[in-house]
Amino acid sequence: MVEAGKGKQLVLFLDYDGTLSPIVEDPDRAFMSDAMRTTVKEVATHFPTAIISGRSRDKVYEFVQLAELFYAGSHGMDIMGPAEGYHGVKVDGTRGMDEQGNEIVFFQPASEFLPMMNEVCKALEQRSKNIQGAKIEHNKYCVSMHFRRVKEENWQALAEEVQKVLKNYPKLFLTQGRKVLELRPSIAWDKGKAVEYLMKALGLGFSDDVLPVYIGDDQTDEDAFKVLNEKHNGYSILVSNVAKRTNASFSLRDPSEVMAFLQSLVKWKLRSSLEQNSS
Numbered sequence: 001m002v003e004a005g006k007g008k009q010l011v012l013f014l015d016y017d018g019t020l021s022p023i024v025e026d027p028d029r030a031f032m033s034d035a036m037r038t039t040v041k042e043v044a045t046h047f048p049t050a051i052i053s054g055r056s057r058d059k060v061y062e063f064v065q066l067a068e069l070f071y072a073g074s075h076g077m078d079i080m081g082p083a084e085g086y087h088g089v090k091v092d093g094t095r096g097m098d099e100q101g102n103e104i105v106f107f108q109p110a111s112e113f114l115p116m117m118n119e120v121c122k123a124l125e126q127r128s129k130n131i132q133g134a135k136i137e138h139n140k141y142c143v144s145m146h147f148r149r150v151k152e153e154n155w156q157a158l159a160e161e162v163q164k165v166l167k168n169y170p171k172l173f174l175t176q177g178r179k180v181l182e183l184r185p186s187i188a189w190d191k192g193k194a195v196e197y198l199m200k201a202l203g204l205g206f207s208d209d210v211l212p213v214y215i216g217d218d219q220t221d222e223d224a225f226k227v228l229n230e231k232h233n234g235y236s237i238l239v240s241n242v243a244k245r246t247n248a249s250f251s252l253r254d255p256s257e258v259m260a261f262l263q264s265l266v267k268w269k270l271r272s273s274l275e276q277n278s279s
């Protein structure tokens with residue numbers, strides 16, 4: 001990668017759960033370590049960096065707390081970032097203000113689905129209330145039904161309840177992640193599309209002098225891996241400590257290896273800047 005990256009602008013796309021934070025029982029407690037936050041902050045000073053998560057954008061921001069990054073929540077359906085972009089590159093998109101009064105750009109291709117997702121959330125709550133351990137997470141443009149804390153013998157019953165809800169919403173579809181079922185709008189948008197949008201919005205495009213890197217651990221990251229491999233000669237990296245069928249070309253075992261990898265990118269960047277300045 002050091003060779004491939006020579007003279008190119010690296011762009012980093014990072015998934016959150018299982019990539020920057022370890023998988024834990026309670027989704028509300030999936031905190032990222034301070035060391036990881038420092039590392040991501042540092043990496044973002046050298047390379048345009050975006051977090052692309054299945055979580056709601058607000059929730060993932062609450063965990064990461066770095067204003068300088070781009071965020072794509074709801075599996076890419078809720079994109080927001082600083083309007084001045086990266087090193088002054090003006091970013092395309094609808095402009096607005098965040099709560100702190102900073103100018104931002106945002107893009108929400110599934111915004112019309114919000115009332116439907118609110119309804120779905122209520123329906124799932126109703127249908128799962130007697131299944132112990134089931135937990136619903138409203139991720140704005142998608143809804144997650146967690147079953148990590150449900151006894152295995154009740155998984156089937158829970159899946160059937162989710163299917164019953166889905167039947168009433170033909171404009172939604174079901175995906176499965178790590179002990180989670182997710183209902184999302186059937187629109188032609190996913191984490192791969194979000195990567196393409198961000199590359200364009202950042203004014204980087206997919207030219208030969210840009211090297212996108214995507215790191216993720218879950219099924220929905222596969223869409224982004226495909227985009228990087230098929231179209232853009234990028235680096236797709238799966239986070240997993242077991243062998244898995246994947247579109248990714250490389251792998252790291254866990255978030256601690258992700259952190260070490262990100263730190264090595266920073267060192268490499270500093271070294272190559274020094275070399276350039278002394279030549």
Ligand SMILES: O=P(O)(O)OC[C@H]1O[C@H](O[C@H]2O[C@H](CO)[C@@H](O)[C@H](O)[C@H]2O)[C@H](O)[C@@H](O)[C@@H]1O
Pocket residue numbers: 015016017018022023024025026027030052053054055137139144146148177178179180182218220
């Ligand atoms: O795209 P991601 O950032 O990886 O988000 C995917 C889902 O991650 C979260 O769930 C997963 O992590 C939880 C905390 O470690 C774990 O308890 C759960 O079993 C995992 O599926 C998140 O809570 C979901 O809403 C995201 O869609």
